[in-house]
Amino acid sequence: MTVLSVLPDELRVWQAPLRDEFPIIAANPGLAYLDSAATAQKPQAVLDAVQTYLTTGNANAGRGTYPWANRTTALIEHARDRLRAFLGDPEPDRSGVHFVSGTTEGLRAIARDWLAGVLRDGDEIIVPFADHAANTEPWQEAVRLLAGRGVRVHIRSMPYDPAHDYDNARLAAMITERTRFIATTHVHHVYGGDMNVSRIRAVAGPDVVICLDAAQGVGHLPLSVAELDVDFVVFSGHKAMALPGTGAVWARNRRGPRFEPAGWSGTPNTAGIVSLTAALDWLERAGVDRIERWTVALGARLTDGLRRLPAYEVLGCQRSLAADSVVQQRHGIVTFRHRRIGSNDLGFILAAEGFMVRADGHCQAEQGEETASVRVSVHVYNTVEEIDRLLELLERLDAEA
Ligand code: PMP
Numbered sequence: 001m002t003v004l005s006v007l008p009d010e011l012r013v014w015q016a017p018l019r020d021e022f023p024i025i026a027a028n029p030g031l032a033y034l035d036s037a038a039t040a041q042k043p044q045a046v047l048d049a050v051q052t053y054l055t056t057g058n059a060n061a062g063r064g065t066y067p068w069a070n071r072t073t074a075l076i077e078h079a080r081d082r083l084r085a086f087l088g089d090p091e092p093d094r095s096g097v098h099f100v101s102g103t104t105e106g107l108r109a110i111a112r113d114w115l116a117g118v119l120r121d122g123d124e125i126i127v128p129f130a131d132h133a134a135n136t137e138p139w140q141e142a143v144r145l146l147a148g149r150g151v152r153v154h155i156r157s158m159p160y161d162p163a164h165d166y167d168n169a170r171l172a173a174m175i176t177e178r179t180r181f182i183a184t185t186h187v188h189h190v191y192g193g194d195m196n197v198s199r200i201r202a203v204a205g206p207d208v209v210i211c212l213d214a215a216q217g218v219g220h221l222p223l224s225v226a227e228l229d230v231d232f233v234v235f236s237g238h239k240a241m242a243l244p245g246t247g248a249v250w251a252r253n254r255r256g257p258r259f260e261p262a263g264w265s266g267t268p269n270t271a272g273i274v275s276l277t278a279a280l281d282w283l284e285r286a287g288v289d290r291i292e293r294w295t296v297a298l299g300a301r302l303t304d305g306l307r308r309l310p311a312y313e314v315l316g317c318q319r320s321l322a323a324d325s326v327v328q329q330r331h332g333i334v335t336f337r338h339r340r341i342g343s344n345d346l347g348f349i350l351a352a353e354g355f356m357v358r359a360d361g362h363c364q365a366e367q368g369e370e371t372a373s374v375r376v377s378v379h380v381y382n383t384v385e386e387i388d389r390l391l392e393l394l395e396r397l398d399a400e401a
Contacts, residue, residue, distance in 0.1 A: 007297045007384055015294055018286055019381045021045065031354045032386040037189055037216055037333050037377030038358055040241045042279075049278035050243065050271050061268055072270050079277045083248055086280045087233060088224040095252050098261055099273055102247040103215040104134040106234035107183075109249060110211060111138035113262040115181060116145050118209075119153045125181040126174065128158040128166070129367040132189050135213040136365040139183055157367065158184070164191045164316040172203045181209045184230075186217030190362045190375065191316025192299055192333030194221065201229040209255050215239055219283045220331055220379075221292040231255055237272065242279040246272035291380045295332030298378045298387050302334045305391040309398040313337050315373060332378035335362070341397060343372040349397065350374070355390055 020026055021043040025033065033041060053075070059068035061076050080097040089095050100106040119125070119142070127139045143153045156179075159170035166184070182204055185195050197212060204210065211232040217223050219240035225233060231254060237246030246269060251259035283291070306312045315335045338346050347359025358375045361368065376390070 007294070007301075011290065011294055011297070012384075014287075014290060015380060015383075018043075019383065022381045023047070025381045031356065032382070032390065034355055034357045034376045034378060034382065034386070034390070036379040036382075037239070037375065039238045039244065040219070040379050041381060042241050042243070042275075043282050045282045046241055046243075046275050046278045050275050053274040054271055058270070061270055075277070076268060076270065076273055079273045082277045082280050083250060086218075086223075086284065087250055088226050089250070089252075090226040091252070091254070094254065095250060096259055098249045098251070098259070099268055099276075100234075100247045100249055100261075101245050101269070102236040102238065103132075103213060103234050106247055106249040107134055107211070107213065108138040108141070109261045110232055110234070110251075110259065111142040112145075114251075114257070114259045115139070116142040118256050119143075119146060119151065119180060121151045121153075122178055123180045124154045124156055124176060124178045125183070126156045126158050126171070126179065127183050128185055129365045130158075130160055130164060131185045131365060132213065132215070133363050133365040134215075135183055135185060139181075154178075158182075160367075163193070164188065165193055166195055166200065168199050168203050171200065175204055175208070179204065179208050181211065183211050184213065186212055186214040186223065187220060187331045187333070188316065189216050189333065190335050190364055190369065190373070192330040192335070192377075193317040194329050194331060197228045197230060207255065216331070216333065219279070219288065219291065220295060222288050225250065225252065232259070237276045237279065240276075240279055241282060242276040243269075243272045245269055246276050248276070286380060292331070294380055295378050295382075296329060298382055298384065299330050299332045299334050301384065301387050302376060302391065303330060305387070306334070306336055306394065309395055311339050311341075311398040312394065313339060315369065332382075333375065334377075335373045335375040337371070337373045338397065343374050346374050346397070350390075350393070353393055355393070 022041045024041050057068045057071045059072045061072045083097050084092040127136050129136055143155055146153050156174055159167040161167040184197050187194055210230045212230040214233050214235040218235040231252045233250040238244040303314055306314050317330045337343055343359045350357050360372050
């Protein structure tokens, strides 16, 4: 058993009352929700914040002269400041925070409303084609749009090593004076690896714009924009314990023109934005560093267990776990296949036993896995007992199939 997979008592004592703060989890003790990479459950504090807002001061923002409207406007401004603080923004006066419906919309807005206006004939961009399709298609669309105007931009494919980490040596060889933009991911949504984004800045040099898809990072591990030295951070609020239909683009506005989404965006998702502030407050109160230790430990425990069962193949970041290394640490996402039972069937078997997992291709872009797999993804409300019960079932299937 790796050191990572053993949970100290101090963490167990910290986690137990936090789990009780999630009404949907508390109401379903027989079920194990193991699909937090798809969307996270919401703590009572987030539900209360939405309820309070809607029952005491619901109004449109930036439009009124009366107290509820002014308060809503202030809540949205506060949400921007809250996010800047959460991300450790070193220059909050310069950066922009734009609320969007999620990562997909945020990345598309950057591609359409910023990148397409910045790129020139002969420029190059680097895109991670084994990551989520939401982080490849918008860049391809921008390049197609420019091609229609006679501007040729080359898309280079982010190189990976066999463990699915970014291969920084090959990346370094790819950077030229025409490299303008690199799209990256904080934590891989299939393999669970921390993609070590701070190394990319060292490789890319000071002038290249780096855009971070933090859909699986926010709320799971500390994220400092100063440390990672990135220009854009995009994430989905619903994966960070806020309501669906929320998300944000943080833009540092340090390289190139300011990012401003084009067009009139209409009424903001006020209740959703309120939920986002409450979620960030909750995450910070719980302690993102401890959430990271908890979910890494659960992921390592599952990986260790699966490795002892010959019928299973675990995908991605093998090397790092074996050495307990932080080089490419697996976060709370473990994806695997049974060598004889199809992944979709395995998903149904697990669901029938009360385990909610995802079984498909996980929206990976064109260099992704060729066949379906089962993904288990955990958050702070999951327990060692759930992982051990899952492993018992997987062990039975190992022997039977
Ligand atoms: N990027 C990554 C890494 C993701 O995991 C996801 C969601 N699975 C997305 C982007 C898209 O997020 P959303 O559907 O909330 O827009």
